[in-house]
Amino acid sequence: xxxxLTLGIAVLDTVLGLARLPSGGGKHYARAxxxxxxxxxxxAAIAIVRLGGEALLASxxxxxxxGERLQAELAATGVDTxxxxxxxSVASSISTILVDDKGERLLVNHSDPALFHGPASPFDDLVxxxxxxxxxxxxxxxxxxxxxxxxxxxGVLDFDRVPRRMTGELLAAxxxxxxxxxxxxxxxxxxxxxxxxxSAARQTDAWLACTAGGDGVYWLDGAALxxxxxxxxxxxxxxxxxxxxxxxxxxxxxEGRGIEASLRFASxxxxxxxxxxxSGAMSPGRAEVERFLVEQSDLPxxxxx
Amino acid sequence: xxxxLTLGIAVLDTVLGLARLPSGGGKHYARAxxxxxxxxxxxAAIAIVRLGGEALLASxxxxxxxGERLQAELAATGVDTxxxxxxxSVASSISTILVDDKGERLLVNHSDPALFHGPASPFDDLVxxxxxxxxxxxxxxxxxxxxxxxxxxxGVLDFDRVPRRMTGELLAAxxxxxxxxxxxxxxxxxxxxxxxxxSAARQTDAWLACTAGGDGVYWLDGAALxxxxxxxxxxxxxxxxxxxxxxxxxxxxxEGRGIEASLRFASxxxxxxxxxxxSGAMSPGRAEVERFLVEQSDLPxxxxx
Numbered sequence: 001x002x003x004x005l006t007l008g009i010a011v012l013d014t015v016l017g018l019a020r021l022p023s024g025g026g027k028h029y030a031r032a033x034x035x036x037x038x039x040x041x042x043x044a045a046i047a048i049v050r051l052g053g054e055a056l057l058a059s060x061x062x063x064x065x066x067g068e069r070l071q072a073e074l075a076a077t078g079v080d081t082x083x084x085x086x087x088x089s090v091a092s093s094i095s096t097i098l099v100d101d102k103g104e105r106l107l108v109n110h111s112d113p114a115l116f117h118g119p120a121s122p123f124d125d126l127v128x129x130x131x132x133x134x135x136x137x138x139x140x141x142x143x144x145x146x147x148x149x150x151x152x153x154x155g156v157l158d159f160d161r162v163p164r165r166m167t168g169e170l171l172a173a174x175x176x177x178x179x180x181x182x183x184x185x186x187x188x189x190x191x192x193x194x195x196x197x198x199s200a201a202r203q204t205d206a207w208l209a210c211t212a213g214g215d216g217v218y219w220l221d222g223a224a225l226x227x228x229x230x231x232x233x234x235x236x237x238x239x240x241x242x243x244x245x246x247x248x249x250x251x252x253x254x255e256g257r258g259i260e261a262s263l264r265f266a267s268x269x270x271x272x273x274x275x276x277x278x279s280g281a282m283s284p285g286r287a288e289v290e291r292f293l294v295e296q297s298d299l300p301x302x303x304x305x
Numbered sequence: 306x307x308x309x310l311t312l313g314i315a316v317l318d319t320v321l322g323l324a325r326l327p328s329g330g331g332k333h334y335a336r337a338x339x340x341x342x343x344x345x346x347x348x349a350a351i352a353i354v355r356l357g358g359e360a361l362l363a364s365x366x367x368x369x370x371x372g373e374r375l376q377a378e379l380a381a382t383g384v385d386t387x388x389x390x391x392x393x394s395v396a397s398s399i400s401t402i403l404v405d406d407k408g409e410r411l412l413v414n415h416s417d418p419a420l421f422h423g424p425a426s427p428f429d430d431l432v433x434x435x436x437x438x439x440x441x442x443x444x445x446x447x448x449x450x451x452x453x454x455x456x457x458x459x460g461v462l463d464f465d466r467v468p469r470r471m472t473g474e475l476l477a478a479x480x481x482x483x484x485x486x487x488x489x490x491x492x493x494x495x496x497x498x499x500x501x502x503x504s505a506a507r508q509t510d511a512w513l514a515c516t517a518g519g520d521g522v523y524w525l526d527g528a529a530l531x532x533x534x535x536x537x538x539x540x541x542x543x544x545x546x547x548x549x550x551x552x553x554x555x556x557x558x559x560e561g562r563g564i565e566a567s568l569r570f571a572s573x574x575x576x577x578x579x580x581x582x583x584s585g586a587m588s589p590g591r592a593e594v595e596r597f598l599v600e601q602s603d604l605p606x607x608x609x610x
Binding site: 014016018021022023024025026027028029030032033065069091094096098104105106107108109110111182 | 319321323326327328329330331332333334335337338370374396399401403409410411412413414415416487
């Protein structure tokens with residue numbers, strides 16, 4: 001069983017279901033509502049636990065009701081929250097997510113910049129099989145990724161969003177960088193995944209990939225661009241699918257799987273998550289993923305079109 | 306000092322500030338956030354206390370963290386919450402309110418239909434100078450308005466939204482009905498305030514009015530339609546202004562003022578609320594309203610255009 005540190009943002013998501021997403025102002029009434037744990041690092045940690053791994057979450061909560069709720073929900077799923085830091089005078093992160101009948105989503109997040117500013121507790125005695133971080137807390141992510149290097153284990157950076165600062169240091173510290181499509185576009189200034197990845201390759205020695213939702217995942221294999229299409233599923237809810245991908249990918253690498261096997265494992269976990277309604281907490285178990293991979297074993301890895 | 310029962314909805318509002326209101330899906334990041342008490346009956350109660358009256362709130366909270374927060378905030382403002390009913394298995398009402406730089410607002414409310422279903426505790430021994438209700442909890446509002454009749458004090462119905470059921474009974478029980486423009490349109494099927502009010506007059510003996518935001522308030526005076534324009538102010542934030550109007554109107558009637566004086570008082574309180582950023586809790590004090598009314602004493606009551 002591999003042990004993975006996930007570092008970054010944890011959010012209390014309030015999900016409100018409406019017939020249609022509103023446009024402009026006005027008063028609207030939601031039919032359904034749920035409060036769930038969200039945020040990249042937290043969702044990844046939950047996914048790892050559900051996949052049979054051990055997840056240690058390093059994040060920051062405000063010392064408030066939202067923080068208490070996050071702590072309780074994460075502990076209940078089996079995530080180790082002993083590295084969560086509590087800040088007295090800052091509010092915990094929240095998101096409101098409006099979802100319409102077709103699964104389209106509008107997410108509005110509020111995170112106080114002060115929450116993710118300043119160093120994490122030292123990682124000198126941390127022993128894990130892999131590290132995964134998002135870009136929300138560079139002061140925490142860089143030493144965590146450096147600790148992964150010192151341990152000679154994978155250090156995966158989920159580049160979903162360009163960080164406020166220290167982008168170069170983050171890219172230098174990671175051994176694997178997985179961009180989200182929006183993140184790569186904002187970073188490289190191009191909508192071409194290939195050009196974006198090649199541009200990133202000039203700035204870091206890390207292994208580089210980009211997830212593209214229903215279009216699967218692209219990565220650089222030396223000079224070649226490779227592509228794993230997404231598994232064909234009926235998507236019901238894509239909320240948190242990217243986070244599940246990243247958690248599963250770091251877990252698989254931490255278990256010593258190769259790149260392609262890890263990508264297939266992550267892609268299967270993310271696909272299965274999308275078949276049910278719910279956030280990262282609805283991510284699949286190990287047996288479900290392994291069975292799915294056997295059933296879908298003929299899905300090829302192809303060169304990009 | 307008059308004592309007013311306000312009955313209906315209390316909501317925990319999460320206000321998120323953005324540069325622009327989003328349209329369609331996507332991820333957005335809010336710059337600012339505040340949690341405030343909202344909901345018609347709760348805002349009206351707060352306004353009444355700030356105007357120097359006594360407010361008794363009858364509402365229903367879920368037995369959850371949101372309910373505890375509502376209770377604490379309302380008690381801190383001086384609202385009497387002894388008539389709040391707590392329901393164990395139902396969630397408290399929440400709203401998310403997105404506000405852009407120009408003050409435009411998108412509100413999404415979630416209220417479990419089960420929360421406002423079923424009778425309130427009896428009002429037989431209630432002694433107040435006025436009653437104000439919204440349309441969210443007809444099972445509670447009707448006996449409260451009937452108690453006002455038994456006490457021979459004003460029973461004001463804030464008809465902001467067509468109730469799920471018992472519309473006729475609500476209109477019959479109230480002595481004063483103040484429609485919101487959206488509520489009147491949905492009720493009467495016309496965008497004409499005059500036609501809407503005349504249509505309502507065929508269904509109830511109550512005194513009838515309709516607020517129209519920056520266009521002021523219209524009411525039926527026997528066969529005549531009359532109009533009080535809004536006071537000329539620089540609106541910064543209109544959130545909860547209608548609720549302040551209703552609370553102030555019920556308070557003024559409860560103090561024995563006439564219709565016109567009560568409308569002017571309510572209109573001034575609502576206008577002053579709009580000059581500062583914040584919800585109903587930012588509603589003005591009594592002295593401020595009285596001074597404003599003296600300064601604006603030449604503002605005429607006119608026949609409609």
